[in-house]
Amino acid sequence: MTIQKTDQQWREQLTPEQYRVARQAGTERPFSGEHYRHNKPGDYHCLCCGTLLFHSDAKFDAGCGWPSFYAEAAGANIRRITDTSHGMVRVEVRCSHCDAHLGHVFPDGPEPTGERYCINSVCMTFKEGGKV
Numbered sequence: 001m002t003i004q005k006t007d008q009q010w011r012e013q014l015t016p017e018q019y020r021v022a023r024q025a026g027t028e029r030p031f032s033g034e035h036y037r038h039n040k041p042g043d044y045h046c047l048c049c050g051t052l053l054f055h056s057d058a059k060f061d062a063g064c065g066w067p068s069f070y071a072e073a074a075g076a077n078i079r080r081i082t083d084t085s086h087g088m089v090r091v092e093v094r095c096s097h098c099d100a101h102l103g104h105v106f107p108d109g110p111e112p113t114g115e116r117y118c119i120n121s122v123c124m125t126f127k128e129g130g131k132v
């Protein structure tokens with residue numbers, strides 16, 4: 001982790017909803033996020049620290065209500081941890097720079113990776129353009 005802030009600093013930087021999802025591993029309501037039906041070309045960055053996470057060319061509609069990607073962007077810094085909350089074993093994905101919760105990755109995505117990153121809109125900011 002390269003960015004470390006106190007709880008108080010995160011609370012000042014983020015809205016209550018952003019704080020709840022990104023810093024407390026919450027989940028936004030499905031079909032509610034601003035990036036769910038968002039198809040512009042560009043890059044998705046970590047809300048908390050701005051690091052690159054995903055590029056729009058790996059985004060697809062999984063019908064699950066959250067933005068879905070089949071791969072992280074080249075050079076993205078995403079780490080995986082086993083999440084056993086809610087009586088399930090899932091793989092949680094976090095920003096490795098600031099440890100923000102992003103969402104989960106599931107083994108049921110499309111080719112070429114076969115993975116589905118199910119990510120909360122509220123944890124990302126979008127920058128139009130970037131690599132095409």
Ligand SMILES: [Zn+2]
Binds near residue numbers: 047049095096098
């Ligand atoms: Zn981050």
